[in-house]
Amino acid sequence: MTQSNEKKSHRDVNSDQPIGVAVLGLGNVGTEVVRILRDNADDLQARVGAPLVLRGIAVRKVGADRGVPEELLTTDAAALVARDDVDIVVEVIGGIDLPRELILSALNAGKSVVTANKALLADYTGEIAEAAERNRADLYFEAAVAGAIPVVRPLMQSLAGDRVDRVVGIVNGTTNFILSAMAETGADYEVTLKEASRLGYAEADPTADVEGYDAAAKAAILASLAFHTRVTAADVYREGISKVTAEDLATAEAVGCTVKLLALCERVTDSDGKDRISVRVYPALIPLEHPLATVNGAFNAIVVEAKAAGRLMFYGQGAGGAPTASAVMGDLVMAARNKFFGGRGPGESTYAKLPIAPIGDTPTRYHVNLHVADRAGVLAGVATAFADRGVSISTVRQEGAGEGARLVVVTHRATDAALSETVAALAQLEYVTAVTSVLRLEGTEE
Amino acid sequence: MTQSNEKKSHRDVNSDQPIGVAVLGLGNVGTEVVRILRDNADDLQARVGAPLVLRGIAVRKVGADRGVPEELLTTDAAALVARDDVDIVVEVIGGIDLPRELILSALNAGKSVVTANKALLADYTGEIAEAAERNRADLYFEAAVAGAIPVVRPLMQSLAGDRVDRVVGIVNGTTNFILSAMAETGADYEVTLKEASRLGYAEADPTADVEGYDAAAKAAILASLAFHTRVTAADVYREGISKVTAEDLATAEAVGCTVKLLALCERVTDSDGKDRISVRVYPALIPLEHPLATVNGAFNAIVVEAKAAGRLMFYGQGAGGAPTASAVMGDLVMAARNKFFGGRGPGESTYAKLPIAPIGDTPTRYHVNLHVADRAGVLAGVATAFADRGVSISTVRQEGAGEGARLVVVTHRATDAALSETVAALAQLEYVTAVTSVLRLEGTEE
Numbered sequence: 028m029t030q031s032n033e034k035k036s037h038r039d040v041n042s043d044q045p046i047g048v049a050v051l052g053l054g055n056v057g058t059e060v061v062r063i064l065r066d067n068a069d070d071l072q073a074r075v076g077a078p079l080v081l082r083g084i085a086v087r088k089v090g091a092d093r094g095v096p097e098e099l100l101t102t103d104a105a106a107l108v109a110r111d112d113v114d115i116v117v118e119v120i121g122g123i124d125l126p127r128e129l130i131l132s133a134l135n136a137g138k139s140v141v142t143a144n145k146a147l148l149a150d151y152t153g154e155i156a157e158a159a160e161r162n163r164a165d166l167y168f169e170a171a172v173a174g175a176i177p178v179v180r181p182l183m184q185s186l187a188g189d190r191v192d193r194v195v196g197i198v199n200g201t202t203n204f205i206l207s208a209m210a211e212t213g214a215d216y217e218v219t220l221k222e223a224s225r226l227g228y229a230e231a232d233p234t235a236d237v238e239g240y241d242a243a244a245k246a247a248i249l250a251s252l253a254f255h256t257r258v259t260a261a262d263v264y265r266e267g268i269s270k271v272t273a274e275d276l277a278t279a280e281a282v283g284c285t286v287k288l289l290a291l292c293e294r295v296t297d298s299d300g301k302d303r304i305s306v307r308v309y310p311a312l313i314p315l316e317h318p319l320a321t322v323n324g325a326f327n328a329i330v331v332e333a334k335a336a337g338r339l340m341f342y343g344q345g346a347g348g349a350p351t352a353s354a355v356m357g358d359l360v361m362a363a364r365n366k367f368f369g370g371r372g373p374g375e376s377t378y379a380k381l382p383i384a385p386i387g388d389t390p391t392r393y394h395v396n397l398h399v400a401d402r403a404g405v406l407a408g409v410a411t412a413f414a415d416r417g418v419s420i421s422t423v424r425q426e427g428a429g430e431g432a433r434l435v436v437v438t439h440r441a442t443d444a445a446l447s448e449t450v451a452a453l454a455q456l457e458y459v460t461a462v463t464s465v466l467r468l469e470g471t472e473e
Numbered sequence: 474m475t476q477s478n479e480k481k482s483h484r485d486v487n488s489d490q491p492i493g494v495a496v497l498g499l500g501n502v503g504t505e506v507v508r509i510l511r512d513n514a515d516d517l518q519a520r521v522g523a524p525l526v527l528r529g530i531a532v533r534k535v536g537a538d539r540g541v542p543e544e545l546l547t548t549d550a551a552a553l554v555a556r557d558d559v560d561i562v563v564e565v566i567g568g569i570d571l572p573r574e575l576i577l578s579a580l581n582a583g584k585s586v587v588t589a590n591k592a593l594l595a596d597y598t599g600e601i602a603e604a605a606e607r608n609r610a611d612l613y614f615e616a617a618v619a620g621a622i623p624v625v626r627p628l629m630q631s632l633a634g635d636r637v638d639r640v641v642g643i644v645n646g647t648t649n650f651i652l653s654a655m656a657e658t659g660a661d662y663e664v665t666l667k668e669a670s671r672l673g674y675a676e677a678d679p680t681a682d683v684e685g686y687d688a689a690a691k692a693a694i695l696a697s698l699a700f701h702t703r704v705t706a707a708d709v710y711r712e713g714i715s716k717v718t719a720e721d722l723a724t725a726e727a728v729g730c731t732v733k734l735l736a737l738c739e740r741v742t743d744s745d746g747k748d749r750i751s752v753r754v755y756p757a758l759i760p761l762e763h764p765l766a767t768v769n770g771a772f773n774a775i776v777v778e779a780k781a782a783g784r785l786m787f788y789g790q791g792a793g794g795a796p797t798a799s800a801v802m803g804d805l806v807m808a809a810r811n812k813f814f815g816g817r818g819p820g821e822s823t824y825a826k827l828p829i830a831p832i833g834d835t836p837t838r839y840h841v842n843l844h845v846a847d848r849a850g851v852l853a854g855v856a857t858a859f860a861d862r863g864v865s866i867s868t869v870r871q872e873g874a875g876e877g878a879r880l881v882v883v884t885h886r887a888t889d890a891a892l893s894e895t896v897a898a899l900a901q902l903e904y905v906t907a908v909t910s911v912l913r914l915e916g917t918e919e
Binding site: 352 | 633
């Protein structure tokens, strides 16, 4: 404690005066946060300068056997937040309405807030960030994106003097587990989803994960930070993985790729030199040599490309009680230090106010699988369907013969609108018997 | 500028009052810092809240054609640092004595310091950090370790509530380039070093890189942050790569490994439950499936293992003007925000004061290649040499016959002292004709 006493000597704050913490929610993450607060109290005190004291834990139902002293539990979250001896509120309830109300009332009372709530931040970032600014209160949310992986802080702080051009991430463990398993076993989506549920990697209602809502919320947060622009979940183009087939994975493997659900945040510079941003979530082919291709199972990874820094990658456990609690605790220590020493963490930065480019305007590459009649002129006809819509073809491969004849077309970068029009036109061609797979291709140069 | 005006309205500081910056040094990094300060002035102002104004650049020789207005240049670095209108000093000169003096005088005048100087920090961290504390001044040094890769901030802040057990990194681009090239071409160290020099990946005097001094300085900084303990370069056990042979690389390949110069910072818990830390730099075998094995060329990567977070990896460009400048600029924006809004970045944390374990006490695994006489009893004799020193063998492989007979021994984890005694004893055995390669093995579980 020499260190903290030494600090105390030139601070205005009394280091014996503890910093009060309220934890809202006692699920996987809340339980770990409470455990660390209790087990590591001495270390935390030394790192903050003053003791962190847990004032209470808001739960839906007070019951014995929650592994914490019963007197800490309360069902009255609002009263806990309002207590005079609570300086910092840790919100790990999940959901929208209740945490929104509690966070706003904490911030309006000048208390610091640490939250892991990506859905709330992606929908109400403006309201919450403004409440933090207005009250000069700290709002930290490292745990909201990619669990233990530090990516919020690097984007907000380490890259604060650089220009971020692209953020591409695997930010949802459930879908990555399913796609990794499909690639490995060759099984179908439905079968793999069931297996993922059985193993605890997918929730009873997996919609938020498999339809990309969770990834879209994280993409909105990442894009807001990367581009100094307020981006909400509604701004994110979103497709889930429920339509990905075993054939898609087989196709991917055949062309040296794999399929990943990507969260993509890109700066798109228009021909007139003006910047817009494109934020989207969808399953896409990426080459096996891409750094994200080897991120398997429930792991997360995020690639950030910035003008001066070049390409950075962050990798680790994107979910789970302990990893998420690690991120919460880092934020909590920083918020507590600010309470103790004075000062504030960086607030929202939205000055750039870049417009969102619609998905149709977004340049992507496509990989299209067609079953075709095996006769002369088919390739020329297919090529014309692309050319007519201004889509340049990178490679065409003919496979099989007779009934099994196929064309595999990979395009250069074109707008998503031109590409989807092309695919619609192909389906109408009399010698195209089926468009069996259409996948975007990301992570390549052209 | 709406954002900054809005902020101004509830701050005490006048946002029209610029924040003065002095840049010391105009090498690769300094040149990029100055370029970004000039090219991105509007963005930087919006992010800080006030304009950043470059007051001057200290250089050894003022001359035309440095790409910056000549009136900004000065050879009097001390006078530049002392100017009343300089709030933040960016030190990118390199070296020890001059930057030390300049940084101390800046901190003693209450100015914020951003530095990329790993050698200085690893030798004088105590003196400099204490000056920062005493004067309540900011000291930022993200650029000192692994260039653009955010690792200082994640260790200091994101993991502030967790317990870090291990940091393993490839933190020197020159040696990684050489080892990658040796693995790829099969060429010898000397030949590859020459090629690296020719390509600009090694300096005219490559000692600091190839003998591991640069990596050791970074290891000291990483260990200090990870373990809340002051660690200097002198505490780091250090071996360079100049003795790594083409045969070592071939051996590595044959056993599914590669050779990397690793910076290792580990918490070692003794049998009595007390923690010590081991900080070391040496070339070691790592399995090809280890995340660091695929980090090639001039790239850097750092793996951090923490109790709650699990294993995290950070990857990117570890050197070069622009990537290092990205890290400097992030620190500069944070330091400037603190000047503008009040508050301070986190200071040094050394409360844990863990003792340094000597290399002899450090548990490692060895991979030993022996040329032996081809006769009965040799394997038993060699095995006895290990067993007598308490070193448990994991695998032994016999290769070749007659003149070319070899034994390849891989040990379990044992103290480095016991292992080196064993190797010394092996060399004395009459039927061991040569100990051709002794390499530590890292990144495995046992």
